[in-house]
Amino acid sequence: MTYGTTVPYSASSPGPRGSQRVSPGPAGTGPAGTGPAGGDLPRLLPVHGAVPVDLHTHVSRYAAPPYFGHPGQLIPVLKAAGLTGRGGAAFPVYRKLQAVAEARTRPVVIGNGAEGEPASDKDKSLLWISPHLVLDGLQLAAEAVGSQAVALYVHRNARLQERLRAAVAERAAAGIDRAPVEIIDAPPRFLAGEESALASRISGQPAMPRFKPPRVFERGVVGRPTLVHNVETLAHMALIARYGPAWFRAVGTPGEPGSMLCTLHPADGRRDVVETALGTPLRELLRLDGTQAVLSGGYHGAWVPAADAARMTLSNEDLQPAGAFVGAGVLVALPATRCGIAETARVARYLALESAGQCGPCFNGLPRIAAALDEVASPRPDPRAVTDMIRWAGLVEGRGACHHPDGTTRFVRSALHVFREEIRNHSAGRCVDPAREPFLPLPADTALAAADWS
Amino acid sequence: MKKELRVDPTACSGHGLCAELLPELITLDEWGYPIVAREPVPRSLDRHVRRAVTDCPTLALRLLPAS
Ligand SMILES: Cc1cc2nc3c(=O)[nH]c(=O)nc-3n(C[C@H](O)[C@H](O)[C@H](O)COP(=O)(O)O)c2cc1C
Ligand code: SF4
Numbered sequence: 001m002t003y004g005t006t007v008p009y010s011a012s013s014p015g016p017r018g019s020q021r022v023s024p025g026p027a028g029t030g031p032a033g034t035g036p037a038g039g040d041l042p043r044l045l046p047v048h049g050a051v052p053v054d055l056h057t058h059v060s061r062y063a064a065p066p067y068f069g070h071p072g073q074l075i076p077v078l079k080a081a082g083l084t085g086r087g088g089a090a091f092p093v094y095r096k097l098q099a100v101a102e103a104r105t106r107p108v109v110i111g112n113g114a115e116g117e118p119a120s121d122k123d124k125s126l127l128w129i130s131p132h133l134v135l136d137g138l139q140l141a142a143e144a145v146g147s148q149a150v151a152l153y154v155h156r157n158a159r160l161q162e163r164l165r166a167a168v169a170e171r172a173a174a175g176i177d178r179a180p181v182e183i184i185d186a187p188p189r190f191l192a193g194e195e196s197a198l199a200s201r202i203s204g205q206p207a208m209p210r211f212k213p214p215r216v217f218e219r220g221v222v223g224r225p226t227l228v229h230n231v232e233t234l235a236h237m238a239l240i241a242r243y244g245p246a247w248f249r250a251v252g253t254p255g256e257p258g259s260m261l262c263t264l265h266p267a268d269g270r271r272d273v274v275e276t277a278l279g280t281p282l283r284e285l286l287r288l289d290g291t292q293a294v295l296s297g298g299y300h301g302a303w304v305p306a307a308d309a310a311r312m313t314l315s316n317e318d319l320q321p322a323g324a325f326v327g328a329g330v331l332v333a334l335p336a337t338r339c340g341i342a343e344t345a346r347v348a349r350y351l352a353l354e355s356a357g358q359c360g361p362c363f364n365g366l367p368r369i370a371a372a373l374d375e376v377a378s379p380r381p382d383p384r385a386v387t388d389m390i391r392w393a394g395l396v397e398g399r400g401a402c403h404h405p406d407g408t409t410r411f412v413r414s415a416l417h418v419f420r421e422e423i424r425n426h427s428a429g430r431c432v433d434p435a436r437e438p439f440l441p442l443p444a445d446t447a448l449a450a451a452d453w454s
Numbered sequence: 455m456k457k458e459l460r461v462d463p464t465a466c467s468g469h470g471l472c473a474e475l476l477p478e479l480i481t482l483d484e485w486g487y488p489i490v491a492r493e494p495v496p497r498s499l500d501r502h503v504r505r506a507v508t509d510c511p512t513l514a515l516r517l518l519p520a521s
């Protein structure tokens with residue numbers, strides 16, 4: 001079952017229904033007793049609409065966070081649960097905790113709520129509606145790796161940050177937290193949540209990525225080993241610590257267990273945050289009639305033709321062979337009446353402006369790729385534009401300090417493939433949508449923000 | 455242990471000295487930035503590689519364990 005929720009940042013409406021379930025396994029092996037039925041969704045968002053959950057309601061529903069008493073104890077539980085990161089890369093959570101827990105210096109733990117992706121609302125919604133699950137997860141992660149230095153890095157929104165500061169103060173007063181939590185402002189940039197940019201920002205520098213190695217889990221905030229997890233990942237951790245791996249696996253697929261938050265952009269222009277099981281058919285999440293293509297994985301993701309998407313589920317198992325991935329759960333249905341090339345060109349220009357401009361290939365290549373795509377979006381484009389673009393894409397991939405060039409070219413390359421019919425139309429001087437009213441969401445002030453990284 | 459040459463693109467200023475010192479492993483792209491072969495550095499080039507690493511004016515070249 002998927003549930004919609006009111007998103008405080010966008011238009012709201014009830015979410016779509018339906019999910020695939022696997023039957024619940026044996027009773028949980030976690031430290032806490034049995035919890036709510038594992039198959040019930042939503043888990044992270046309150047059942048009844050969008051009323052934010054205060055500390056009293058949270059504790060009466062879930063009890064206080066189940067501290068284990070020793071570092072390391074949560075790690076095998078997370079391994080058995082099969083939890084993967086919900087920030088985009090779907091990396092197994094236990095492996096990062098293990099690496100950080102084994103470090104010789106005291107680590108830092110950061111909850112990543114930067115949510116720089118303009119088409120994503122799920123982290124802001126989660127922090128707004130269920131802040132205490134995220135804060136529980138942060139404490140439990142800190143205990144697991146033996147850290148006392150904890151912070152929550154949050155998208156720049158004064159109301160949200162104020163509410164989180166109040167929640168943190170309330171927990172401190174109630175004696176629920178073991179480590180003090182700082183709320184740190186994330187600049188409203190696409191790259192602000194990239195983990196090395198995050199570490200740089202929290203160390204007092206601009207939020208720009210740096211070259212790896214060393215990875216952030218080796219040397220991050222002020223040079224210390226740093227565990228960075230997406231805020232949704234932390235919220236899942238808080239529940240797995242209570243109810244155990246079998247409960248977590250009661251929804252989802254064996255290979256990709258659990259539920260995840262998605263930001264849905266149906267073709268009618270609405271915007272919803274829903275929680276759904278992995279393995280849910282995409283057509284249950286988005287109505288696909290009147291849709292030509294689905295964008296999965298946000299602006300570093302890929303377009304998939306609607307006819308193919310109709311046969312896929314929300315899983316990397318289905319999406320990766322098509323060059324896409326689940327990512328952080330952004331799904332956009334592009335109406336048949338819009339020009340996919342013009343839409344991609346507009347976003348590519350934004351992505352080029354969001355480059356930190358530190359790496360030669362990214363600095364030189366992304367604006368050229370965006371300009372070439374603009375050319376392809378125009379009537380009777382220069383036929384060299386596509387070949388230039390493909391050459392430049394090859395020149396930027398794998399050559400940045402971060403994955404911004406790689407994500408950008410994945411998005412652009414998928415458009416060249418999926419909208420090839422539209423490219424032929426443009427060559428003949430036609431376009432499906434000459435009016436070109438923007439569909440994919442972008443921040444209003446991209447160009448103005450271009451110089452502000454702190 | 456096998457080593458691999460990498461360039462830190464945030465440090466590289468693209469003057470191309472490395473491509474002159476080590477044409478066996480480094481070419482320049484159309485904007486003048488180095489493209490480094492992603493392969494273990496052959497032993498026969500060890501000395502040249504070390505030279506390129508120390509001579510890069512911005513210390514952007516790194517000799518790292520091969521991936
Ligand atoms: C360009 C770029 C932007 C990113 N932005 C975010 C973000 O806004 N929030 C986030 O949680 N992760 C973001 N990530 C992923 C983080 O680097 C990191 O992998 C993640 O926070 C780890 O958390 P997880 O393991 O819980 O997913 C971004 C990665 C890249 C390459
Ligand atoms: S690859 Fe691009 S976005 Fe990433 S650090 Fe380098 S210049 Fe910045």
Ligand code: SF4
Nearest residue numbers: 466467469470472510
């Ligand atoms: S010598 Fe150094 S700065 Fe110059 S191009 Fe090579 S890596 Fe870049």
